[in-house]
Amino acid sequence: MAHTIRWGIMATGWIADMFVRDLLIDPKTRDASDIAHKVVAVASSSAKDRADQFISAAGIPSPCAAYGSYEALVADPNVDVVYVATPHSHHYQNVRLALEASKHVLCEKAFTVNAAQAKILCEIAQQKNLFLMEAVWTRYFPLSVQVRQLIQKGEIGEVLRVISDTSFGDDVEEKWGTTHRMVNPDLAGGSLLDLGIYSLTWVFQTLYHTLPREQRKPPTVTSQITPYHLTDADEATTMLLSFPTSTPSNGAHPHISQGVAMTSIRVSTDPDEKGTSGPPIRIQGTKGEIQVFGRAFRPTSYRIIPKKGGGEVRDVECSFPGDGHGMYWEADEVARCLRDQKRESEGLPWEESIVIMEVMDEVRRQGGMTYPQKIESTEYPLHL
Ligand SMILES: NC(=O)c1ccc[n+]([C@@H]2O[C@H](COP(=O)([O-])OP(=O)(O)OC[C@H]3O[C@@H](n4cnc5c(N)ncnc54)[C@H](OP(=O)(O)O)[C@@H]3O)[C@@H](O)[C@H]2O)c1
Structure with a gap:
């Protein structure tokens, strides 16, 4: 029987829509019968209406809860894994919110603003025995x-x-x-x-x-x-x-x-x-x-x-079965990792995400490029 995972979607922007549309494509179109996906909740940071509109525009089948805050999403007991699709400035705060609520997380790229933030998130996932992965979808093609x-x-x-x-x-x-x-x-x-x-x-x-x-x-x-x-x-x-x-x-x-x-x-x-x-x-x-x-x-x-x-x-x-965008392969990887009780994906281990963040930190250091302190910060919680 297929292992079904229940997704909660954090944010209602462009990539969240692309990702959800791929989640709704029948995995059998890509010869995957061991896993299945359900979208059970969507949250907007600004208003429940926005989440409602997102659900209807993407054609997510009922029941799917709509929330007007990310806090409500991570408190939903029906959600197994949260897909974080906010701007990267917010990933550290948003991923941490989900991990602290004991949810598994798939977080859009870039993982965080800097390596220090990425390390803390991985440490929390490790301590709490939760799955965490940076959503570099291309690796799973x-x-x-x-x-x-x-x-x-x-x-x-x-x-x-x-x-x-x-x-x-x-x-x-x-x-x-x-x-x-x-x-x-x-x-x-x-x-x-x-x-x-x-x-x-x-x-x-x-x-x-x-x-x-x-x-x-x-x-x-x-x-x-x-x-x-x-x-x-x-x-x-x-x-x-x-x-x-x-x-x-x-x-x-x-x-x-x-x-x-x-x-x-x-x-x-x-x-x-x-x-x-x-x-x-x-x-x-x-x-x-x-x-x-x-x-x-x-x-x-x-x-x-x-x-x-x-x-x-x-x-x-490379074909894109079911006329998808290609994000379903990373979603399938998340489902298989959860089924197999893995905490990180072999396709992009935490250590590699952190090394890549360290490279980008060094590049910004060499180029003298800094971001505002509040988004570079590892303090939590911080209102951005
Ligand atoms: N994998 C890919 O191919 C791909 C492609 C594009 C982008 N991305 C990544 O996905 C993330 C989102 O990109 P996107 O293109 O979807 O951006 P977007 O269209 O601007 O959507 C971002 C969403 O984040 C939420 N949000 C929360 N706080 C926000 C704030 N202060 N300012 C703006 N939005 C805020 C908003 O939804 P609610 O407030 O309704 O929750 C907004 O709709 C980025 O990290 C980006 O790098 C990945």
């Missing part, structure tokens, strides 16, 4: 799983360099102004925490996660930040990472591997939105290269290019 396995099998030899870009190319002043969460420092805005996390995801899931856990070592990082002139949130960030070991080889004299992670909200990875500009991700090994196509956060295909004389080029497509 079959495409990502396949690419990681290919690297581990040595398909492109020893991987020595990964180049990754997640850039939007928006008319920034017109589209985002100064208050939108993408550029608003009060909401931890900027390209790094919002989009750069995906560039780092590709660097980490290929150069770090593919190693056995005991061999994973944090990288050093050198970076440049271009501030957005109206708010000082970062408009563009480029990071050069150096990992002390390559993958999959880790012999007596391991090679260093390098990651180049880029993000911008003013120039685009894919200006004509037809893929003309080539792959946003290139994974380069001694025996060839894997290129990943589509957006870094929602890749649609990959290509294996063996070194000259090493065989044919192969293209592999």
Whole structure:
């Protein structure tokens, strides 16, 4: 029989809607019959009406409770796991609220504003024996799983360099102004925490996660930040990472591997939105290269290019069963972890989320970019 988990949705914004629509797609469309999802409650921070509207717009079947506060949501005994879909400035306070109420949590990326906050959340989850996961949905795509396995099998030899870009190319002043969460420092805005996390995801899931856990070592990082002139949130960030070991080889004299992670909200990875500009991700090994196509956060295909004389080029497509966005794979992972009484996901262990937050802390330190003290704080509870 399928293991059914009951979701409570915290926030009624854009990504909450996308996530819920994926939750409502029958898992059998993606050949998953061991788990099932139910959305049993939705909360808005501002008004119950907003939660009601969200439930009806997304077509969530009854019964689904609507709440006008997050406190009411985490007090609902029907909720097994809370999906936190507020701006990242608020994740620390909101996740902590749910954990303190003994709820399991899936929290949108970026996990928190800084590594200190992420560590405390993981410690609380550990102490209270609760499940906690950063919702980096891309990691749970079959495409990502396949690419990681290919690297581990040595398909492109020893991987020595990964180049990754997640850039939007928006008319920034017109589209985002100064208050939108993408550029608003009060909401931890900027390209790094919002989009750069995906560039780092590709660097980490290929150069770090593919190693056995005991061999994973944090990288050093050198970076440049271009501030957005109206708010000082970062408009563009480029990071050069150096990992002390390559993958999959880790012999007596391991090679260093390098990651180049880029993000911008003013120039685009894919200006004509037809893929003309080539792959946003290139994974380069001694025996060839894997290129990943589509957006870094929602890749649609990959290509294996063996070194000259090493065989044919192969293209592999990623389909989105049930016409979904692709967020159901991470939701399925949460369901399986809860069924198996796991506290963290193998696909993105707490330790890796924290190391990535530490990289972003260091990048902000090098670029002199700080957020308001109240959202960097680890104090709890704090009214933001
Ligand atoms: N996985 C992905 O592909 C993906 C894509 C986009 C965004 N995200 C992440 O998801 C989070 C939310 O992004 P979004 O695009 O959904 O943002 P959004 O549309 O602005 O929605 C955020 C929601 O958070 C709630 N909220 C609570 N306090 C708030 C405050 N002070 N200011 C603004 N909103 C507040 C609001 O809902 P109520 O007040 O009604 O509760 C609001 O609708 C971010 O961390 C972002 O990085 C992930």
